[in-house]
Amino acid sequence: MKSFRLRMERRLEAPRAAQVRALAVSLFLALIVIGLLFALLGVNPFYAYQRILVGGFGSLYGLSETIAKAIPLALAGAGLSLAFRARVYNIGAEGQLLIGAIFGGVVALNFPEWPRLALMPTMFLAGFLGGALWASIPALLKARFRVDEVLTTLMMVYIASDVVRYLVYGPLRGPEERGFPYSSRFSATAQLPHIDITRIHYPTLILAILAAILLYLLLERTKLGYEIRVAGENPAAARYAGMDTQKIIVIVLLISGGLAGMAGVGEVAGIHARLSPPEGISPGYGFTAIIVAWLARLNPLATLLTAFLIGGLLVGGDAIQVALNLPAATIQVFNGVILLFVIAGDIFTRYRIRLEKQA
Amino acid sequence: MTDSSPTPPAVLMRGITKRFPGVLANDHIDLEVRQGEIHALLGENGAGKTTLMNILYGIYHPDEGSIEIYGRPVSIHSPHDAIKLGIGMIHQQFRLVQTHTVVENVILGMGKGFVFREKEASEKIRELSARYNLKVDPDAYIWQLSAGEQQRVEILKALYRGAQILILDEPTSMLTPGEIEDLLKTLHRMTEEGHTILFITHKLDEVTAISHRVTILRQGRVIATLETSQTNERELARLMVGREVLFRLSKEQIQPGEVMLQVENLQALNDKGLFALKGISFTIRQGEIFGIAGVAGNGQRELVEALIGLRPVQAGRVFLQKDEITHDSPRARIEKGLACVPSERLTALVPSMSVAENMVLKSYRQPAFGRGILLDRTTVRSYSQRLIEQYAVITPSCDTLVKLLSGGNIQRALLARELSSQPRLLIAATPTAGLDVGATETIWQILLEQRRQGRAILLISEDLEEVMTLSDRVAVLFSGEIMGIVRSEAQNLEKIGLMMAGAFRLPQEEWV
Structure with a gap:
């Protein structure tokens, strides 16, 4: 009796070429699956993809929108890539982003008269503190009691949503908003400047680029970055070498939470100019940033590129939603499928699949 | 050939050979196990005991050789085949689902239909545990059970599947003394019911306490099969350790200098919360290699971890030269000059x-x-x-x-x-495990050169040849205690073998 069996063999090394190939193949497969979904919805997939590309990258307007969406993705994604490198799975950037937005917004609402040069940095600093504060709870739980950060960071997102909702329906509601759940509009100095007529709030863009570069340097050129990489690659070796692994957990969670918080400030001060319910502040940038970090293979510099790509997909998704009359969830499905395939594709860089004959 | 017993042997393995890359794990092994006997397989780590039993249980396939079960030639390709032949195996590491109950674990993978017949199974388990004196609550979750109870679940699992021949791999290594006694009673009870037991061990007292016959393996070969009643621990130790220990490398005489490590009455727990180190004391001087011999699992890992700061010390003190480091962090110890090559590289x-x-x-x-x-x-x-x-x-x-x-x-x-x-002290734990002869030689040369330069070295190894070749003094660690400290000389070899097996304790005033 003969039978066949699939066998997975660990590869000794994952050459860069194999990594790129696996990434390309998984993206391609994801596009096929999503294409089938389009077909099921009665839309020609090629036409849909064309519209997405044109929508996100095919015009100056599309490009500017893509960059506007890439800003929060890059800022939060760079922080997440740092945390993931330490094998600390912060998946609650969305909540940290919301709390950061609130902190920045409270500063904006309370000091509307301050000059921009003083107000803007204070708002971003407050946003960083807010996000870091929100991340500090899972950080302490993990460092002290070894509570799984995947659960706690995720649960903190829902708490953050409700906190924001409570605040904009209650204490922070603007008196002139006639019952709508919005804060008052930010003063002119509290609103971020834009490039020309686009929605690109460039102070946040500069922050995102700086964060990516600094985090890259942190990982590759500092002792702390070395500790983060060792702790992520082999926690046992980190403890053996006398590294403080609890300190590392706390630091990466605070930094990634803080950067997500700054992204939140960018959204409320650069796009909306007011606080609103959570859905109004962020359409899930904190979650999408996970894909951004993963696609970048956890390299903070590369998150700038992947944030741009995913930003384009979001803009293109909006475009087909309108043009092809597709449900709003389509682009979320799109993103979900891509993440699934990219993570699954990772296996093929680490393992070789062999068909084996059995006697 | 005349066969004295009227019934065929329960297990007959002939000419079993198994090669792994670079290692001959089993070299033409013959093994005969009679029905209803407790047969001990005795040998050091790496002697090939577990490999041989994994072959019998279908986990490995032999390169050469044949197997007969109750006189019938068989070919065993998987544990599934082995279970069908009535062979059960209890591994050293239990294979239970921690979040499931005892009943669920016992019937796991046995269901033919979709329905779990839990009531029926539960009844049968109660009946089995009463018959074999295997006290365990069928509705308890595995994570609630002690190591001894978990082992009983494993035995029940095998019996439930109809095992007539039971293989136990180092069954006492995780147990408390009381649990060991219970286990031995159960095994006796099982032979009365007609079961055959194969028992892997390196502990001489267990061999003499319960086995009917014993087969000694060394370096993949059968050295002897003896009636337990006609041998003694001294002979068994000699057969197990062998006499081929070579002194290939020459060691020059060095006058040991200042004391670099002083360990006083060190006590530490293992991961199960039992005492793995029960009060250990020794000193190491400059220019001295202090060897710790012993079979793995007698506290070596805990000793290394306690010394480098990864395992809390319950009692006792540790000094590095003059500095007390008993409760220092790993980092502080590194900075004070403690270096370590751990056994898990x-x-x-x-x-x-x-x-x-x-x-x-x-x-x-x-x-x-x-x-x-x-x-x-x-x-x-x-x-x-x-x-x-x-x-x-x-x-x-x-x-x-x-x-x-x-x-x-x-x-x-x-x-x-x-x-x-x-460093002021280098700890080298099994520094040559898994290395070929040439690489081993180099590592040994490096360690001896360090000794010449006056380094203090703590060498922990299961390889007796290594310990004897490199060390100046040898302590034997058994079950968390030092059985004795002797000079690394050929005439002490038999003593060391007995101490490794826990059969002899050198009076403290004779320690060197």
Whole structure:
């Protein structure tokens, strides 16, 4: 009796070429699956993809929108890539982003008269503190009691949503908003400047680029970055070498939470100019940033590129939603499928699949 | 050939040979186990006991040889085949689902239909545990049970599947003394019911306490099969350890200097919360290699972890030269000059990082590798390059990932790093495990050269040849205690063998 069996063999090394190939193949497969979904919805997939590309990258307007969406993705994604490198799975950037937005917004609402040069940095600093504060709870739980950060960071997102909702329906509601759940509009100095007529709030863009570069340097050129990489690659070796692994957990969670918080400030001060319910502040940038970090293979510099790509997909998704009359969830499905395939594709860089004959 | 017993043997293995890359694990092994007997398989680590039993249980397939069960030639391709033949095996590491109940674990994988017949199973388990004196609550969850109880569940699982022949791999290693006694009673009870027991062990007292016959393995070969009643612990120890210990490397006489490590009455727990070190004391001087012999699992791992600060010390004190380090952090100990090559090499290295980055794993904090928060990669690389040359580590470059190096080179890199700090004490735990003869020789040369330079070295090894070749003095660790400390001389070999098996304790006034 003969039978066949699939066998997975660990590869000794994952050459860069194999990594790129696996990434390309998984993206391609994801596009096929999503294409089938389009077909099921009665839309020609090629036409849909064309519209997405044109929508996100095919015009100056599309490009500017893509960059506007890439800003929060890059800022939060760079922080997440740092945390993931330490094998600390912060998946609650969305909540940290919301709390950061609130902190920045409270500063904006309370000091509307301050000059921009003083107000803007204070708002971003407050946003960083807010996000870091929100991340500090899972950080302490993990460092002290070894509570799984995947659960706690995720649960903190829902708490953050409700906190924001409570605040904009209650204490922070603007008196002139006639019952709508919005804060008052930010003063002119509290609103971020834009490039020309686009929605690109460039102070946040500069922050995102700086964060990516600094985090890259942190990982590759500092002792702390070395500790983060060792702790992520082999926690046992980190403890053996006398590294403080609890300190590392706390630091990466605070930094990634803080950067997500700054992204939140960018959204409320650069796009909306007011606080609103959570859905109004962020359409899930904190979650999408996970894909951004993963696609970048956890390299903070590369998150700038992947944030741009995913930003384009979001803009293109909006475009087909309108043009092809597709449900709003389509682009979320799109993103979900891509993440699934990219993570699954990772296996093929680490393992070789062999068909084996059995006697 | 005349067969004295009227019934065929329960197990007959003939000419079993099994090769692993670079190792001959089983070399033409013949084994006969009679029905209803308790048969002990005795040997040191790596003697081939577990491999042989894994072949019988269908986990490995032999390269050569044949197996008969109750006189019928069989070919066993998987544990599934073995179970069908009435063979059950209890592994050293239990294979139970922690979050399931006893009943669920016992019937796991047996259901033919969709429905779990839990009531029925529960009844049968109660009946079995009463019959064989295997006290365990069928509705308890596995995580609630002690190691001894979990082992009973494993035995019940095998009996439930109809095992007539039961293999136990080092069944007492995780048990408390009381639990060991219960286990031995159960095994007796089982032979009365007609079961046959195969029992892997390295402990002489257990062999003499319960087995009817014993087969001694050494280096993959059968040395002898004896009636337990016609032998004694002394003979068994001699057969198990052998006499071929060679003294290939010459050691020059060195006058030991100042005391570099002093351990007083050290006590520590294992992961199960039982005492793994029950009050250990010794000292090591400059220019001395102090060897700790003993079979794995007698407290070696806990000793290393307690010394380097990864395991809390319950009682006792540890001094490095004059400094007390009993409760210091791992980092403080490193900075005070404690270096360690642990037995699990990969806990001391980051395989997915470069040789250069691994070379500074303990020293990267020093200002020489970058001012303030910075890490200067150029210095790291040139520093590593020097160590690579000095210790002749063979690697394409210092940017090569450690996991791409051979075992011998990984070990040499590790030693290079640990010695580069000029430590006051080097701990080397099983420094040559898994290495070939040539690589072993190099590592030994490095250690002896360090001794010549006046380094104090604590050598912990299961390889008696290694301990005898390198050490000046040898302590034998058994069940968390030092059984005696003797000079590393050929005439002490038999004593050491007996102490390793827990059959002899040297009076303290005779310790050297």
